Amino acid sequence: MSEDASEAVELLRIPVELDYTYSAGQSASRFLRAIAEGRLLGQRCPVDGKVYFPTRGSCPQHGVPTAGDPVELPDRGCIVTYSIVRVPSENIPLELPYIAVQVLLDGADTVLMHVLGESSLEDVHMGMRVQAVWRPRGEWTTSIGNILYFKPTGEPDAPYDSYREHI
Amino acid sequence: MREAAIVAFAQSASLRREMDRNEVEILIPVIHELRTSAGLGNEDIDFVCSGSSDYLAGQSFAFVAGLDAVGAWPPVCESHVEMDGAFALYEAWVKIQTGSADLALVYGFGKPSMGDLPITMALQLDPYTQTPLWPDAVSMAALQARMCMEGGVCSEAEMAARAVRDRRNAKQNPKAQLKGDFEVEALLAEPHLVSPLRRHDCAPISDGAAALIIASAERARQICQRPAWIRGFEHICEPQDLGVRDLLRSRSTELAAQHAGANRGKIDVAELAAPFTHQEILVERALGLGDEVSVNPSGGALAGNPLMAVGLARIGEAAARISSGEADRAVAHATSGPCLQQNLICVLEGD
Amino acid sequence: MAQRAAVIGVGQTHYQARRRDVSMAGLVREAAQRALEDAQCTWKEVDAVVIGKAPDMFEGVMMPELGLADALGGAYKPMLRVHTAGSVGGSTGVVAASLVQGGIHERVLCVAYEKQSESNATWALSISMPFSVATIAGAGGYFAPLVRGYIRRSGAPEDTGVRVAVKDRRNALRNPYAHLRVEDISFEMVANSPMLWDPIRYLETCPSSDGACALVLASESIAERAEKTPAWIHATEMRSEPTQFAGRDQVMPRATLDNAASLYKKAGIQNPRRELDCAEIYVPFSWFEPMWLEGMRIAEPNQGWQMTCEGATAMDGDFPVNMSGGVLSSNPIGASGLIRFAESALQVRGLAGERQVDGARLALGHAYGGGSQYFSTWIVGSQKP
Numbered sequence: 030m031s032e033d034a035s036e037a038v039e040l041l042r043i044p045v046e047l048d049y050t051y052s053a054g055q056s057a058s059r060f061l062r063a064i065a066e067g068r069l070l071g072q073r074c075p076v077d078g079k080v081y082f083p084t085r086g087s088c089p090q091h092g093v094p095t096a097g098d099p100v101e102l103p104d105r106g107c108i109v110t111y112s113i114v115r116v117p118s119e120n121i122p123l124e125l126p127y128i129a130v131q132v133l134l135d136g137a138d139t140v141l142m143h144v145l146g147e148s149s150l151e152d153v154h155m156g157m158r159v160q161a162v163w164r165p166r167g168e169w170t171t172s173i174g175n176i177l178y179f180k181p182t183g184e185p186d187a188p189y190d191s192y193r194e195h196i
Numbered sequence: 197m198r199e200a201a202i203v204a205f206a207q208s209a210s211l212r213r214e215m216d217r218n219e220v221e222i223l224i225p226v227i228h229e230l231r232t233s234a235g236l237g238n239e240d241i242d243f244v245c246s247g248s249s250d251y252l253a254g255q256s257f258a259f260v261a262g263l264d265a266v267g268a269w270p271p272v273c274e275s276h277v278e279m280d281g282a283f284a285l286y287e288a289w290v291k292i293q294t295g296s297a298d299l300a301l302v303y304g305f306g307k308p309s310m311g312d313l314p315i316t317m318a319l320q321l322d323p324y325t326q327t328p329l330w331p332d333a334v335s336m337a338a339l340q341a342r343m344c345m346e347g348g349v350c351s352e353a354e355m356a357a358r359a360v361r362d363r364r365n366a367k368q369n370p371k372a373q374l375k376g377d378f379e380v381e382a383l384l385a386e387p388h389l390v391s392p393l394r395r396h397d398c399a400p401i402s403d404g405a406a407a408l409i410i411a412s413a414e415r416a417r418q419i420c421q422r423p424a425w426i427r428g429f430e431h432i433c434e435p436q437d438l439g440v441r442d443l444l445r446s447r448s449t450e451l452a453a454q455h456a457g458a459n460r461g462k463i464d465v466a467e468l469a470a471p472f473t474h475q476e477i478l479v480e481r482a483l484g485l486g487d488e489v490s491v492n493p494s495g496g497a498l499a500g501n502p503l504m505a506v507g508l509a510r511i512g513e514a515a516a517r518i519s520s521g522e523a524d525r526a527v528a529h530a531t532s533g534p535c536l537q538q539n540l541i542c543v544l545e546g547d
Numbered sequence: 548m549a550q551r552a553a554v555i556g557v558g559q560t561h562y563q564a565r566r567r568d569v570s571m572a573g574l575v576r577e578a579a580q581r582a583l584e585d586a587q588c589t590w591k592e593v594d595a596v597v598i599g600k601a602p603d604m605f606e607g608v609m610m611p612e613l614g615l616a617d618a619l620g621g622a623y624k625p626m627l628r629v630h631t632a633g634s635v636g637g638s639t640g641v642v643a644a645s646l647v648q649g650g651i652h653e654r655v656l657c658v659a660y661e662k663q664s665e666s667n668a669t670w671a672l673s674i675s676m677p678f679s680v681a682t683i684a685g686a687g688g689y690f691a692p693l694v695r696g697y698i699r700r701s702g703a704p705e706d707t708g709v710r711v712a713v714k715d716r717r718n719a720l721r722n723p724y725a726h727l728r729v730e731d732i733s734f735e736m737v738a739n740s741p742m743l744w745d746p747i748r749y750l751e752t753c754p755s756s757d758g759a760c761a762l763v764l765a766s767e768s769i770a771e772r773a774e775k776t777p778a779w780i781h782a783t784e785m786r787s788e789p790t791q792f793a794g795r796d797q798v799m800p801r802a803t804l805d806n807a808a809s810l811y812k813k814a815g816i817q818n819p820r821r822e823l824d825c826a827e828i829y830v831p832f833s834w835f836e837p838m839w840l841e842g843m844r845i846a847e848p849n850q851g852w853q854m855t856c857e858g859a860t861a862m863d864g865d866f867p868v869n870m871s872g873g874v875l876s877s878n879p880i881g882a883s884g885l886i887r888f889a890e891s892a893l894q895v896r897g898l899a900g901e902r903q904v905d906g907a908r909l910a911l912g913h914a915y916g917g918g919s920q921y922f923s924t925w926i927v928g929s930q931k932p
Contacts, residue, residue: 043328114688433613
């Protein structure tokens with residue numbers, strides 16, 4: 030017996046590879062078809078009329094499908110809150126540091142998580158007005174990734190009271 | 197024990213693949229139907245409990261989205277087990293026993309069609325010594341089936357007879373996935389899938405959801421003409437390794453049935469969630485079911501197997517037969533883990 | 548109706564970055580064995596086992612409790628596996644307690660664990676899904692914007708989070724089980740540590756730990772016979788709400804406020820700040836101390852930071868919080884909630900060693916999870932409820 034045989038095995042690497050095929054679902058499909066054409070579609074909760082964007086097909090507050098005609102939203106809004114991220118994650122192909130933002134699109138009642146570009150780390154702040162920067166039209170797919178990032182518009186800030194209920 | 201009963205049940209159809217609905221979209225109509233049939237609003241519900249698996253969904257915290265289907269507002273007293281919904285029902289039943297809840301909504305859901313189910317299930321095994329060999333779930337069951345055949349527990353023909361019975365029964369179940377009239381001989385002429393198992397010996401892969409309402413005695417009477425009273429409820433786990441347990445019987449089913457008092461009266465109906473024909477035989481034997489018992493009137497797991505909902509659906513199916521007056525006493529079964537490692541027995545009775 | 552239940556045994560592993568000397572089974576067994584010794588009870592006397600842990604994808608084992616049945620003496624017994632996101636440790640305690648309170652069992656073993664050295668939590672929490680853009684780097688990426696929202700609405704001084712971190716790290720030095728032990732911890736050291744997820748600094752975050760925590764819960768008649776003081780369970784509560792909906796208050800969710808109100812009602816508490824002697828609150832990022840002091844209705848809205856800044860939550864303050872060093876000092880994720888419950892029990896049993904709050908009679912254990920949407924809590928006391 031060699032010495033090695035008595036040594037504890039401390040760590041095994043056992044790669045696990047599982048493939049999953051996801052269905053977007055009925056509601057998200059409509060949203061994704063639209064975004065492939067550069068349009069942002071929200072949906073209303075049939076109970077209180079609030080506009081969900083992005084939509085997951087239901088209003089979680091009332092447990093009902095967000096049925097009815099979709100609501101087309103502009104690609105601009107304001108930053109509700111943000112964080113400057115300096116921690117790498119293997120799932121996120123962004124250069125550090127980057128600014129993660131929650132964007133409330135004009136006319137929407139839920140926030141979209143995305144990143145802010147064309148802004149210095151010092152300038153970003155709550156209430157900052159932003160608009161989407163899209164990939165070139167030829168690269169559009171059925172993905173929210175068609176929006177590369179949001180950038181400041183230079184408009185006056187949204188007042189705190191106009192978005193405080195979305196944090 | 198505080199008396200509690202199943203008073204309403206709803207389920208989705210079991211489908212080989214839900215193409216255009218995500219889990220929440222599958223759940224919403226089920227929960228809506230359930231609440232409508234019971235005439236209940238969210239304000240009537242004291243406790244919510246669910247069962248699901250992140251690995252089926254391929255995503256951490258997959259159960260969180262399930263809450264979207266409930267409309268958990270105002271916030272609800274809620275819990276979740278990473279187990280079949282039948283175990284979520286057990287937790288809800290315990291909650292009612294403590295007196296801190298009178299009425300609970302319980303649901304289970306799974307969409308295993310998204311991944312490679314037999315391979316995914318290999319992740320249930322010992323991560324250091326077994327999973328690296330990737331023994332898939334069907335092969336594990338085949339090892340047990342071979343032992344059962346060699347050990348005199350059952351023959352291929354008896355196994356096929358379970359598939360024939362369940363698929364025939366499933367003709368009456370609009371939610372079932374596999375149904376129709378088959379002959380044992382014809383089934384045995386089919387090739388093996390993983391010897392000695394043929395395709396008909398294996399439950400299908402199913403997407404689906406099930407939900408039910410459990411209520412204390414007073415509330416149950418208000419909601420349901422003939423509640424299905426829970427008169428026994430137990431689950432037992434065995435060690436996992438195949439080498440350390442008796443695979444020719446289901447000791448944990450026997451113990452659970454004994455603790456739950458399954459044989460304290462005549463059983464009219466038994467709904468079993470065993471996912472392989474030989475396992476169905478093992479569970480029948482553990483419960484001591486004779487020919488007079490109607491086994492799997494819904495078709496059981498062999499006719500539709502939405503993992504994480506299939507056990508809960510068995511309890512719902514059994515309860516529905518009590519409530520309709522078809523049966524006075526029923527036993528429902530749920531299972532988890534390789535080769536019937538963990539088993540749950542719920543005994544239901546009418547008034 | 549509810550029977551009385553009590554904690555008669557607590558067992559913990561030492562929390563550390565890597566427990567390479569044990570497998571997952573060895574890890575949970577170690578904590579369970581210590582809990583049984585504390586309870587002076589044998590494996591055979593345990594009626595049922597309840598296990599909690601965070602997502603299966605962390606360690607890459609699907610429903611790992613099935614494989615742990617042996618190690619936890621769960622063979623041929625009932626076993627339940629609870630999973631309610633980060634609050635799971637707390638929920639595991641609540642479910643285990645209900646098995647005794649419901650009169651089902653006399654003795655229940657309750658175990659929660661995580662072996663982060665065998666897992667990659669940030670990966671498991673940020674799996675990129677189709678149809679979405681991943682921008683959230685782990686839990687810190689999710690919670691940092693909420694912390695910013697809290698600072699904006701409360702007007703809390705920027706150094707509040709630093710103060711919490713210094714206090715919890717000092718407390719950890721008195722806890723032999725704590726993972727992160729920074730002997731020379733100081734305000735400057737925390738304040739000068741790098742920003743990870745602005746406004747959260749490195750020393751304001753929790754570590755990744757291996758570890759397990761176990762409790763033995765018992766019925767009244769058994770607890771009465773216990774040699775050591777039991778921790779009587781006065782109340783338990785859980786509340787959940789959806790992750791996102793229009794107008795959801797993510798900083799101060801209604802679920803936490805409702806949970807607190809219901810918990811105190813069950814325990815007969817009118818003024819938690821005065822009536823509770825101490826609290827173990829789930830604080831994975833320092834700012835969550837003032838946030839959950841408000842969320843637990845211990846402080847008035849937007850004023851939780853005052854308790855922190857005045858020193859009320861320090862060991863020598865009038866309302867000590869996280870005597871153990873908290874999640875900031877030890878974070879085996881799935882166990883972190885149960886550790887809070889365990890510490891609250893140790894305090895009222897008078898068994899908290901160097902970190903004992905003098906004369907603690909009534910203590911709060913708290914856990915939260917998901918997108919600040921799952922809450923589970925309990926109150927334990929040295930006297931019967």
